Amino acid sequence: MRFQLTDDQRALRDAVRGVVGRSSSAGVWGLVAQFPAPLKGAPRLDRGFWRGLGELGVFSLRLAEVDGGAGLGLPEAVLVFEELGWALVPGPLVATHLAAGVVPGAATGETVVAAADGSLVEWLDEADVVLPGAEGAVALRSVDPLTPLHRVPAPARTDPVAVLLTAAEQLGTAARVCGLAVQHARTREQFGQPIGAFQAVKHLCAQSLVRVEVARAAVYAAAVTGDVVDIAAARLLADEAAVRGALDCLQVHGGMGFTWESEVHLHLKRAWVRARRGGGNTESEELLAADLLARAA
Amino acid sequence: MDLSYTAEEDEFRARLREWLGKVLPTLPVKPSPDDWPGRRAYDCGWQRMLYDAGYGHVHWDASPTTRLIFLEETEKAGAPYVGANFVGLLHAGPTLAAEGTAEQRERWLPPVLRGDEVWCQGFSEPDAGSDLAALRTRAWRDGDDYVVSGSKIWTSHAEVADWCELLVRTDADAPKHRGISWLAMPMSAAGITVRPLRTLAGSAEFAEVFLDEVRVPVGNRVGDENDGWRVTMVTLSFERGTAFVGEVVACRRVLGELAVEARRNGRWDDPVLRRQLGRLNAEFRALWRLTQWNVSEAEASGGVPGVGGSVFKLRYSHARQELYDVAADVLGPDSLDLERAWVLDRLSSLSYTIAAGTSQIQQNIVAERILGLPKGR
Numbered sequence A: 001m002r003f004q005l006t007d008d009q010r011a012l013r014d015a016v017r018g019v020v021g022r023s024s025s026a027g028v029w030g031l032v033a034q035f036p037a038p039l040k041g042a043p044r045l046d047r048g049f050w051r052g053l054g055e056l057g058v059f060s061l062r063l064a065e066v067d068g069g070a071g072l073g074l075p076e077a078v079l080v081f082e083e084l085g086w087a088l089v090p091g092p093l094v095a096t097h098l099a100a101g102v103v104p105g106a107a108t109g110e111t112v113v114a115a116a117d118g119s120l121v122e123w124l125d126e127a128d129v130v131l132p133g134a135e136g137a138v139a140l141r142s143v144d145p146l147t148p149l150h151r152v153p154a155p156a157r158t159d160p161v162a163v164l165l166t167a168a169e170q171l172g173t174a175a176r177v178c179g180l181a182v183q184h185a186r187t188r189e190q191f192g193q194p195i196g197a198f199q200a201v202k203h204l205c206a207q208s209l210v211r212v213e214v215a216r217a218a219v220y221a222a223a224v225t226g227d228v229v230d231i232a233a234a235r236l237l238a239d240e241a242a243v244r245g246a247l248d249c250l251q252v253h254g255g256m257g258f259t260w261e262s263e264v265h266l267h268l269k270r271a272w273v274r275a276r277r278g279g280g281n282t283e284s285e286e287l288l289a290a291d292l293l294a295r296a297a
Numbered sequence B: 001m002d003l004s005y006t007a008e009e010d011e012f013r014a015r016l017r018e019w020l021g022k023v024l025p026t027l028p029v030k031p032s033p034d035d036w037p038g039r040r041a042y043d044c045g046w047q048r049m050l051y052d053a054g055y056g057h058v059h060w061d062a063s064p065t066t067r068l069i070f071l072e073e074t075e076k077a078g079a080p081y082v083g084a085n086f087v088g089l090l091h092a093g094p095t096l097a098a099e100g101t102a103e104q105r106e107r108w109l110p111p112v113l114r115g116d117e118v119w120c121q122g123f124s125e126p127d128a129g130s131d132l133a134a135l136r137t138r139a140w141r142d143g144d145d146y147v148v149s150g151s152k153i154w155t156s157h158a159e160v161a162d163w164c165e166l167l168v169r170t171d172a173d174a175p176k177h178r179g180i181s182w183l184a185m186p187m188s189a190a191g192i193t194v195r196p197l198r199t200l201a202g203s204a205e206f207a208e209v210f211l212d213e214v215r216v217p218v219g220n221r222v223g224d225e226n227d228g229w230r231v232t233m234v235t236l237s238f239e240r241g242t243a244f245v246g247e248v249v250a251c252r253r254v255l256g257e258l259a260v261e262a263r264r265n266g267r268w269d270d271p272v273l274r275r276q277l278g279r280l281n282a283e284f285r286a287l288w289r290l291t292q293w294n295v296s297e298a299e300a301s302g303g304v305p306g307v308g309g310s311v312f313k314l315r316y317s318h319a320r321q322e323l324y325d326v327a328a329d330v331l332g333p334d335s336l337d338l339e340r341a342w343v344l345d346r347l348s349s350l351s352y353t354i355a356a357g358t359s360q361i362q363q364n365i366v367a368e369r370i371l372g373l374p375k376g377r
């Protein structure tokens, strides 16, 4: 048993991190700048950026090499989606990834594919293809300015892989908001010292990290086993880590955390959207409860 | 990332499983929770059986993965827990192995492994719990001995221990972390009085220990004089490291039993309870994965467990309490009956957020040592 990243997996993660995230202009702030007043109108998807993700292999990662993919597996996909979550990358990422090899152009990022998941469709108007279809879709005024939403009358079944990749995105968000909270706690001063010296703040940050580490172990393990029960567990832990982490991050930021200019709300809102995918928490909890009886039988 | 085991590890597991299947039915009846001499004999008898079968060293010199398999299999098979041997096997022993001289290791380690000698931990004092370095028990030199006076508290298994890993102040004028030494004190020495304390679960599991001019040979000091705080950090890292692995397996078993009981008594039809059970399933699965992750990390780095143990302990101690809270919901009014399974466990789980460093202290450790937040006043 060597439940640690391999050198190749680390290299892949770092490569994706370099392109989508941390230092690049395609990071969070570049995206936010696209939407200065997002309370009105829907965001457009940047097709150039989408093709860039395609070139990076985000969508074709798990396709066989003969089909133009990298022949990698779920663990690698999870590492990539964690980075996409970290960098708050918008768009129907999971749907397009799952359509690679099925819908022409999806693997390369030429075609944008959206999908009905539960009773919601993300990015319907910007998509070239919608799976399995979106009859009767009604637009919502989405709480997340970077994720336009439609509601569909007949709930669609969810693929466990979609649930897992969503959990990976949530994990990325959880790590991101933990980092933001810690960074702010180190620098913001009140009462003559950094607020991070106050235990109440310190403990919010510590719990945020604990949730990240527990979720990470669950998400990576689910990627290795591919087991539906492991996946359900991973999504519960990752949802909690992302949503709770974003809320605590907002608290650590004080008044600044409540402003549109601070990125904290964007992470929280995205985490809320993702938590509704795959039938929501109820479905995962029921599956895990049934598993207890199945194992005891 | 890989969750499979090597052929060698699989073989170790199979051999252990087979051996457990053979010996467990031959064990004597477990003594009652309050019979400490009985529990000592039982726990030491089990350690002796492990020793004779070649498993006595497993906590010390086996690879972390092998140890993980050992803890998983023994718990699954319902084998006895380390019990009274906890301190000797899981932290005093490893500390001696890491910090003791060759002579000290030779004197103290074999009897622990054979189940001949039991250790206790004399760290906490009435005025030094979370603030451990504030301890005041004094030791001064007289010839080849230290003379020790003071008192210790919450000393688990003190009544039945042969040795105590004892922290004493050997320099009262030095800054508080600098004047401490780590001694191995024989519990049979003159001047020691043990006064049992009852826990809220009703058993005399720990004690107050009064020390009145107890003579301890200078040769029993582990590490240099006044360098005991560093040695203590080694001990604590073992205490908070992988000591809970078997318990996670046990909690997962209890959870399954709770589901079965809930279906039997009709509580399963309550969707709120069912979902709570489902969530706990996720929680303990994740804690098991985190254990595997930490063990793999320890195997890669080789050495003393790091502060990552605090992350695990924080989450685990609360999860365990939640588990028994849900157990109480499954049991309903029977949760108030001490004769019922899980009720005593619920009571003892309350110590998990206190013992071995409270949750507040663990959060400080995570924030300061992992996240690098400034130390507060």
Ligand SMILES: Cc1cc2nc3c(=O)[nH]c(=O)nc-3n(C[C@H](O)[C@H](O)[C@H](O)COP(=O)(O)OP(=O)(O)OC[C@H]3O[C@@H](n4cnc5c(N)ncnc54)[C@H](O)[C@@H]3O)c2cc1C
Residues within 6 Å of the ligand: A199, B120, B121, B122, B123, B124, B126, B128, B129, B130, B131, B153, B154, B155, B156, B157, B206, B351, B354, B355, B356, B357, B358, B359, B360, B361
């Ligand atoms: C079942 C059990 C077995 C034990 N066995 C042993 C043993 O064998 N040997 C041994 O030496 N000790 C043992 N202990 C002692 C244990 O390590 C201490 O109880 C623990 O470290 C807490 O110390 P305290 O009880 O003095 O509480 P205190 O330190 O007085 O703490 C009281 C409360 O104040 C909080 N607090 C204190 N300081 C801070 C701070 N800086 N920031 C925030 N909150 C703070 C604590 O979190 C806690 O909530 C045992 C305890 C239990 C419950």
